[in-house]
Amino acid sequence: MNRILDYFKIGPVFAYFIRVFRKPDPNRPTSVNLRMMHGINRISIIMFLFAVIVYTIRHCTR
Template sequence: MKGLFDFTEVATYFFRKKDPNRKTNFNLRTMHTINKISMLMFLCGFIYLVLRWLS
């Protein structure tokens, strides 16, 4: 149950250092950008719903 609420992977996803040994290409960069945008949109929507529920 403890691992269910472990959000360290999500929190560190935005602040990772780039690995100089890893090759990157356009598709990989695009995928990570879309993932970051979708996580931010989800968090904004979730915060909006919580604030609307509280008021």
């Protein structure tokens, strides 16, 4: 049973959502590719949250 619950742990996912919006750690190495990847991830997270909000509002007002 414990192995099944390990598949549904989403704590690291939420930790990444918070980490991607923080300023980068100056002690970690950075590159242009990594900064672009985080930028694209920020855009996609914001678009997803906007779509969820719009869908919720449309669903509740019907």
